[in-house]
Amino acid sequence: xxxxKAGTEFKLVDAMLVIMMxxxxxxAILMKVLFIPVGEGIEITGAHVYTVLNMPVSDLPIxxxxxxxxxxxxxxxxxxxYMTHGIRAHVYTKRxxxxxxxxxxxxxxxxxxxxxxxxxxxxxxxxILLLSAFSSLSSLVxxxxxxSDLNVVAGWAILVFILITYxxxxxxxxxxxxxxxxxxxxxxxxxxxxxxxTPVSMTLRHYGNILSGTVISILLASALQAASNxxxxxxxGILGSFPFFRVGIPAVLSIYFDLFSGCxxxxxxxxxxxxxxxxxxxxxxxxxxxxxxxxxx
Amino acid sequence: MQSLDIISIxxxxxxxxxxxxxxxxxxxxxxxxxxxxxxxAEREAxxxxxxxEANETLDQAKEQKTLYDTxxxxxxxxxxAIIKKAVARADHRSDVIIENAQEKADGILxxxxxxxxxEQKKAEEGIRREIVDLSSVLTKKMLKREINEAxxxxxxxxxxxxxxxxx
Numbered sequence: 001x002x003x004x005k006a007g008t009e010f011k012l013v014d015a016m017l018v019i020m021m022x023x024x025x026x027x028a029i030l031m032k033v034l035f036i037p038v039g040e041g042i043e044i045t046g047a048h049v050y051t052v053l054n055m056p057v058s059d060l061p062i063x064x065x066x067x068x069x070x071x072x073x074x075x076x077x078x079x080x081x082y083m084t085h086g087i088r089a090h091v092y093t094k095r096x097x098x099x100x101x102x103x104x105x106x107x108x109x110x111x112x113x114x115x116x117x118x119x120x121x122x123x124x125x126x127x128i129l130l131l132s133a134f135s136s137l138s139s140l141v142x143x144x145x146x147x148s149d150l151n152v153v154a155g156w157a158i159l160v161f162i163l164i165t166y167x168x169x170x171x172x173x174x175x176x177x178x179x180x181x182x183x184x185x186x187x188x189x190x191x192x193x194x195x196x197x198t199p200v201s202m203t204l205r206h207y208g209n210i211l212s213g214t215v216i217s218i219l220l221a222s223a224l225q226a227a228s229n230x231x232x233x234x235x236x237g238i239l240g241s242f243p244f245f246r247v248g249i250p251a252v253l254s255i256y257f258d259l260f261s262g263c264x265x266x267x268x269x270x271x272x273x274x275x276x277x278x279x280x281x282x283x284x285x286x287x288x289x290x291x292x293x294x295x296x297x
Numbered sequence: 298m299q300s301l302d303i304i305s306i307x308x309x310x311x312x313x314x315x316x317x318x319x320x321x322x323x324x325x326x327x328x329x330x331x332x333x334x335x336x337x338a339e340r341e342a343x344x345x346x347x348x349x350e351a352n353e354t355l356d357q358a359k360e361q362k363t364l365y366d367t368x369x370x371x372x373x374x375x376x377x378a379i380i381k382k383a384v385a386r387a388d389h390r391s392d393v394i395i396e397n398a399q400e401k402a403d404g405i406l407x408x409x410x411x412x413x414x415x416e417q418k419k420a421e422e423g424i425r426r427e428i429v430d431l432s433s434v435l436t437k438k439m440l441k442r443e444i445n446e447a448x449x450x451x452x453x454x455x456x457x458x459x460x461x462x463x464x
Contacts, residue, residue: 046301060309063301073317077324084332089339096336103333123326131321146314151307155314211303 010086017082024071028143031067044215047149065149072134072146079130102126113271114278121277128156128270136210136262140254147265148211150203157199157206160273164198167281171289175282202272209265213257221250429453 036048047063083099103122106129110122132147139145146152168176180191224245233240433449 044303046303046305048300055309058308060313061301061307063310066310066313069314069317073321073324076321077328080324080328084329087332087336089336089343099329099333100337103330123330124322126329127318127321127325130325131318149301149310150304151310152314154306155311155316156318158311159315159318 014082014085017078017085021075021078021082024074025138025141025143028068028071028138029141032064032143036064044218047144063149064144065146065152068138068143069131069135069146069152071143072131072138076130076134109270110274113274115283117281117283118274118278121274125270125274128273129266132156132206132266132269133263136265137258139210139214139258139262145210145214145258145262147206147262148214150207153207153269154199154203156269157202160202160276161199163273163277164280167277171282171285175285179282198276202269206265206269209261213261217250217253217257220253221246224249425454425457428457 031050032048035050047065049061049063050067051062053060053062083095083102085095086093087096087099103126106126107119107122110118110125114121135146135152139148165176168179180188180195182191225243228243228245229241232242232244429450432453433446436449
């Protein structure tokens with residue numbers, strides 16, 4: 001087994017990938033710094049809008065959420081490229097082992113929650129996990145977390161809803177409609193509401209959790225500012241206006257609201273996706289029809 | 298610079314976000330999952346080839362072992378047969394030798410007996426002659442006269458015959 005030391009070219013490509021991983025995030029930060037004026041006092045608003053594109057039906061505002069999610073997307077693309085760069089059997093680099101571990105973990109999760117039939121979902125679940133987690137974690141570098149914008153999460157939830165409906169329709173439209181009249185036809189409106197509630201609840205859960213973290217962080221920061229002014233306000237010069245309480249304390253809360261909550265919501269969202277999609281698919285009925293069809297042929 | 302409300306729904310933003318996720322799905326699939334799975338498959342194939350090779354070698358070793366076992370067993374049999382043959386031949390030869398020796402000994406014994414008998418006869422003859430001579434001398438001296446030696450001899454022989462018959 002020959003082991004070749006990484007060549008200069010390989011290292012150059014590596015460095016390029018790492019730089020390309022960081023550049024979109026840096027650009028997003030730069031855009032925020034350049035175009036968004038520093039707010040005065042407490043303000044809890046949605047994403048800032050850079051520009052508005054004219055589109056049919058309704059205009060498309062290019063907001064922070066859009067820009068940041070695109071930045072995260074590009075960053076993840078180069079992260080994936082970096083992880084699998086030069087991946088080969090019998091060459092064990094740290095990143096290859098990490099990539100393998102991640103892939104096997106996600107596949108194990110999908111297998112456990114969805115079964116063998118849905119193994120094709122593994123990259124999708126991986127994509128949701130990566131996009132959601134990195135979007136939420138982008139607030140760590142001072143960006144507006146795309147996941148605290150309702151529209152971003154709604155897009156994902158609607159995609160999941162489309163998948164759910166697609167798998168429900170696999171046994172034909174009549175079977176799908178009949179599913180709404182169970183256990184009794186009187187339950188039809190309730191079932192329809194329940195069906196629509198799925199993406200709505202998924203959206204609001206994710207979006208609400210991330211946004212509430214941001215809101216609490218802002219409120220806490222301003223409260224600490226006020227407390228600091230109250231206690232140290234009488235000190236002379238710059239000491240009186242320096243917010244001592246805002247040093248350190250918000251960071252502890254940030255561990256929960258940004259780091260933990262962000263990863264947890266990503267996990268919950270992907271978990272719910274797996275469960276909804278796998279339970280929506282009437283496996284037995286589908287297999288029965290399939291075998292019947294095969295018998296007829 | 299305006300900013301959106303906390304809750305603002307925009308259909309295009311939703312579509313863009315949805316498409317982002319779809320794009321990321323393909324990215325993750327093509328860039329992360331497929332190379333990793335290819336690598337895993339490659340490694341599995343490698344391990345499989347090593348295992349089959351080891352199994353083949355093991356089978357060969359087993360085959361050779363049985364071959365050598367049979368060969369060794371055959372060699373043992375052969376050795377036994379050779380030893381048996383040698384022992385039989387040695388036995389036979391020793392029998393022959395003993396027989397020969399016996400015969401020789403018998404011959405020697407017989408010869409000795411014959412010799413002894415001959416010697417005895419010779420001795421008897423000698424003794425007889427001596428006795429005859431002695432008695433003739435004695436009688437010559439006693440009678441102090443010349444007598445026919447031939448007659449005497451005849452007479453003494455007769456006498457000795459008698460003695461021989463008695464004894």
